[in-house]
Amino acid sequence: MKKINWSKALVSGTEWFARLAILNLTWLLFSLPIITLVPATDALFSVLDHWRKEETEIPIFRTFWQYFKQNFWRSFKLGLPVLLIMIIVALDVWFFHYYPHAAAWLQIYKYSIYTFGLLFGLVTLYSYPLSKRSNHSILQLYLTSAYLMIGNPLYSLGLLFSAVTIFLILLKWSGLFFFFSASLLAWLATLAVDRALKKAAERRKNSYEEDDSF
Template identity: 30%
Template sequence: MSSSLFRQDNPFNVVMGRIGDLAMLSVAWFVCSIPIVTIGPATSAACEVAREIVEDTDEGVFRTFWRAIKRRFGVNMLFSLLFIVLFAIGAVDLWYISRQTGDSASVFYGVTLGALVIVAMMLSFVLPLSGRSKLSWWEQIRQSVRLSLMKPLLALGNVALIALPFVLMWFVPGAVVWVPILWCVLGAGVSMWAIMTWTCRAFQLKPRDTPADHDA
């Protein structure tokens, strides 16, 4: 009984090893996202590492992350700037509308928020599948839109996971203190792992497949 606890394939050791990998992935993503403008390459690399963890083909979290972040760095920086601009525009619009009064302001707020969610859904597969893609930046966006239309609930799930820490900090008292710490230590890695787990299953992606292999 005691000897089985030290076996590498022991379920407890497997689970703890996976948690450790996701914790390291969260730290790597957080450190590389500190400049803000590099959040695109960092997120793409984190999703690639998470996919390799799902496929059980990873060769070490930090080594794989560093290799992945250098791949398609320029394209992912372009995506990063695009997402930052879209987020800034959406945030300013919502802030401005929230300062207005009347029923029409509530309607405009809801419409604007809904439009932002739809845009986010259409772009939700860009960074997760960018790591192995050979498509241009525009083709990558078109692919994401197509996949989102194929699997709208999956796209909405991706958006919900990405938005979860912001929603918690906005609505839960005191969450602004512990949510960033939790996401830096473990939450980011778990989110990337969840996104890549159901993406690979939904589109039946096999190890070393590229998005173009299965239109995903």
């Protein structure tokens, strides 16, 4: 059994937390005017895509700024529909929070919107990392993301659990919002998509091998 080098693991873990914290602070800085939230989020996932490819030594701020400028208008193709839908869902949630005794038929709508918001949030977490690896149209991107979400329930549940855990931690220690509010969950989503795609490729490869054997 290989012995774990705890000193090396501690240093590596500290470096990763530092990277995530710096990236999150950069994302917050560029998101301050709300209108730039969409290109800032796109740039966040662009930096994470470099990390996925083990390009961890890139300058975070400079790389972020490069993608922020380069994809500013293009980022709204994916980000604007996501933002508008999330605003509508948030308004509905706000309404039901302050008017809990709405009509019975509205209760059906209430749970429908909760379910939709949950599923759409997961699809969004899949779609952003996927957009960095493909040139799909927006519709194809959403459909592929939904396919990956449904086809990999363990990864999807893991992302959902991570999102809830991060939310609860931020409620208790709000100061961590500045360091890990977006970057940590986005990094977990990037890893989940990477593994889901590798799994899908393995399934296709196995199916081709089975077809060739007949």
